[in-house]
Amino acid sequence: MIRPATSLVLLALLAALGSCSRASAPPDTRAKSAAAAPAAAQPPKWGMVIHTGAGNFTLAGIAERKDAMQAAMNDALLAGYRVLAAGGTSLDAVQAAIVILEDSPLFNAGKGAVLTNAGTVELDAAIMDGAALRAGAVAGVKHIKNPITLARLVMEKSPHVMLAGDGAEAFAKEQGMTLVPQSYFYTERRARELERIKAAEAKQRAHGTVGAVALDQQGRLAAGTSTGGTANKRWGRIGDSPIVGAGTYASDACAVSATGAGEYFIRNVVAHDICARVRYARESLEQAAREVVLEELVAQHGDGGVIALDNDGHFTMPFNTEGMYRGSVGPDGQIVVKIYRDE
Ligand code: ASP
Numbered sequence: 001m002i003r004p005a006t007s008l009v010l011l012a013l014l015a016a017l018g019s020c021s022r023a024s025a026p027p028d029t030r031a032k033s034a035a036a037a038p039a040a041a042q043p044p045k046w047g048m049v050i051h052t053g054a055g056n057f058t059l060a061g062i063a064e065r066k067d068a069m070q071a072a073m074n075d076a077l078l079a080g081y082r083v084l085a086a087g088g089t090s091l092d093a094v095q096a097a098i099v100i101l102e103d104s105p106l107f108n109a110g111k112g113a114v115l116t117n118a119g120t121v122e123l124d125a126a127i128m129d130g131a132a133l134r135a136g137a138v139a140g141v142k143h144i145k146n147p148i149t150l151a152r153l154v155m156e157k158s159p160h161v162m163l164a165g166d167g168a169e170a171f172a173k174e175q176g177m178t179l180v181p182q183s184y185f186y187t188e189r190r191a192r193e194l195e196r197i198k199a200a201e202a203k204q205r206a207h208g209t210v211g212a213v214a215l216d217q218q219g220r221l222a223a224g225t226s227t228g229g230t231a232n233k234r235w236g237r238i239g240d241s242p243i244v245g246a247g248t249y250a251s252d253a254c255a256v257s258a259t260g261a262g263e264y265f266i267r268n269v270v271a272h273d274i275c276a277r278v279r280y281a282r283e284s285l286e287q288a289a290r291e292v293v294l295e296e297l298v299a300q301h302g303d304g305g306v307i308a309l310d311n312d313g314h315f316t317m318p319f320n321t322e323g324m325y326r327g328s329v330g331p332d333g334q335i336v337v338k339i340y341r342d343e
Contacts, residue, residue: 045313047330048080048093048214052107053207054259054305054324059340066339069106069325073337076100077329080214085333090214090222090255091129091152098125098148098224101210105187108208110146112187113228115194121185123228124242125151126162130221130250137162137242143179144172148226151242153177162242190231197232207325209241211257213250213309221311223250223271225257240265245272253311254278254285259324260304264297274308285309286316293318 052073062069079100080093102110113121125147126137136155139162144150153175154163163171169179209227216222225241225248239262240247247258249271256271265271270292277288289308297304298320305319307326317326319341327337 045331046084046090046215046217047309047313047315047328048077048084048090048097048212049307049309049315049317049328050076050080050097050101050210050212050326051257051259051305051307051317052101052210052325054303054319054321055207056303056322057207058322062339065106070337070339072101072104072106073325073327074335076210076212077327077335077337080212081329081333081335084214084216085331087217089218090216090220091127093214093216094127094212094222094224095148095152097212097214098210098226099146102146102148102226105189106208107210108228109210109226111185112190112208113185114208114231114233115190115228117194117198117232117234119191119194121182121228122233122236123147123185123226124239125224125226126242126244126248127151127155127224128222128244128248128250128255129155130223130252130255131219133251135161135244135248135250137244137248138168139164139238139242140236141165141168141172142182143169144177145180145184148224150175150177151224151226161244164238165236185228193231207259209259211241211248211259211307213255213257213307213315215255215309215311215313219311221250221252221255221309223248223255223257225259227259230262239263240270245269247271249275251275251279254308255310256289256306256308258304258306260297260319260321261302264300264302265304268292268296268300268302270297270306274306278310285314286318289316290318293320 076097080097083093105112128135136151211225213223227241229239246266254275277283305324309315
């Protein structure tokens with residue numbers, strides 16, 4: 001018979017062993033030990049969450065595009081779901097979803113991105129592999145159809161984390177990517193938007209930055225974000241999206257993609273702050289994300305929101321604006337897309 005004290009020691013030992021293997025074993029080993037676990041093991045809690053921008057938009061303002069946007073988000077979630085359901089990686093799921101959103105003219109990423117003060121398009125993107133703590137990012141690229149794909153190549157095929165401007169495009173060519181002319185990205189809607197902003201000399205933030213976080217069946221988290229940044233931007237402005245820890249972050253415990261007024265997200269290192277609160281302060285993911293987005297950012301007037309996912313499959317999508325386009329899918333394949341707060 002095991003005496004209480006002995007059983008306590010045993011329990012402590014088991015707990016220590018459990019946390020060691022979680023913290024130090026490489027993902028493949030973890031996957032194998034999960035597969036070898038007794039029947040009582042939890043079912044996989046894989047899934048994906050996406051956003052396509054937050055803002056103070058009115059229903060009337062988005063009415064024309066709402067259904068098309070929801071359909072495109074549905075396609076993106078389905079693409080990610082298919083990857084994950086087939087046992088693919090969270091990185092592949094994130095990339096597959098973001099490529100679809102970049103190819104759609106409806107969002108501020110890839111085709112249909114916002115215009116700079118000079119009427120050009122300059123794109124930023126990042127992708128992060130939480131299990132291996134690898135990241136790749138591109139900033140200020142002008143001829144890359146799918147910046148998220150180039151960010152992934154930076155992560156996997158270069159010794160660097162972030163490449164910018166002409167150098168990033170030279171690397172893209174070396175990797176066999178086809179570059180596209182600026183006209184590919186151009187949409188009438190963005191041209192009108194730029195005119196309006198310039199005429200009003202207003203600081204207006206354009207919405208539609210896209211992002212995804214995913215957890216695969218092996219328990220690996222990934223995050224990605226892609227954007228045209230802010231309309232009317234100047235001087236080679238780079239936002240938070242390609243900055244690891246600001247607009248995009250993933251560890252083995254937490255993945256975040258942000259959208260909003262990038263300067264605030266950079267200064268507050270938002271994505272990493274949320275994951276750090278979970279890790280060091282032992283806050284729940286929801287509590288951490290809400291505190292950062294609904295308290296810290298609100299106090300500074302930093303508009304925006306995040307999607308965040310942990311390695312148990314819990315996710316949260318707080319935003320401090322009127323709305324945030326967001327959606328999720330889990331193992332049951334049920335796709336949910338929402339725009340406003342009370343949905
Ligand atoms: N965060 C992006 C940026 O500042 C813009 C956005 O999410 O709307 O570049």
